[in-house]
Amino acid sequence: MKKDNPYRFRLLFQITKLFTMYKSTINVLRYIIIILIFSCSKTNANNDSQIVGKWMEFSATPASNYSACDFQGSYIDLKSDNSYSEYSKCSNKITGGTYSKVGNTIVVTSSAFPIPVTLNIITLTSTDLILEDTFMGSTDRVTYKR
Numbered sequence: 001m002k003k004d005n006p007y008r009f010r011l012l013f014q015i016t017k018l019f020t021m022y023k024s025t026i027n028v029l030r031y032i033i034i035i036l037i038f039s040c041s042k043t044n045a046n047n048d049s050q051i052v053g054k055w056m057e058f059s060a061t062p063a064s065n066y067s068a069c070d071f072q073g074s075y076i077d078l079k080s081d082n083s084y085s086e087y088s089k090c091s092n093k094i095t096g097g098t099y100s101k102v103g104n105t106i107v108v109t110s111s112a113f114p115i116p117v118t119l120n121i122i123t124l125t126s127t128d129l130i131l132e133d134t135f136m137g138s139t140d141r142v143t144y145k146r
Contacts, residue, residue: 051101051121052080055129055144065140076144084108106131 057074060066073089078099085096097110104121122141123130129144 049080050124050126051106051129052078053146055146058143058145060140060142062138062140065138086110 054075054077057070057076059071067090069090070088074087076084076086078084082098082100083096084099085094087094095110095112097108097112097114099106099108101121106119106121107116108119109116117133119131119133121129122132127146130141131144132139132141134140
């Protein structure tokens with residue numbers, strides 16, 4: 001008759017204990033992740049809804065890259081379905097496309113020029129939106145007002 005190895009039972013006990021601890025840790029991590037997901041989603045939803053609306057072009061730097069007519073009625077209208085329309089007073093044209101907001105950036109894709117452009121959000125309040133982009137070494141900052 002074969003004798004049972006006492007170390008085998010001890011090993012099984014340790015494995016069971018570790019598995020129980022591991023399972024408990026996984027459940028705690030799941031709850032933490034769920035809480036973070038829902039709390040972040042709510043925050044992002046509030047920030048995303050704050051950007052929706054019509055923004056009038058107010059000022060820009062460097063000023064040499066813009067015309068005076070840019071600040072006499074030009075606007076961007078960001079809609080809740082992630083589409084936008086943009087009116088240029090200088091060319092008297094409306095263009096549009098889609099956008100997505102991720103953190104402190106907006107990625108804009110124009111239907112006329114379908115290459116995504118990433119803009120950094122410098123300021124976003126209920127009345128002010130300041131966007132910044134860098135293209136070929138030149139950084140532009142545009143201020144919009146409601």
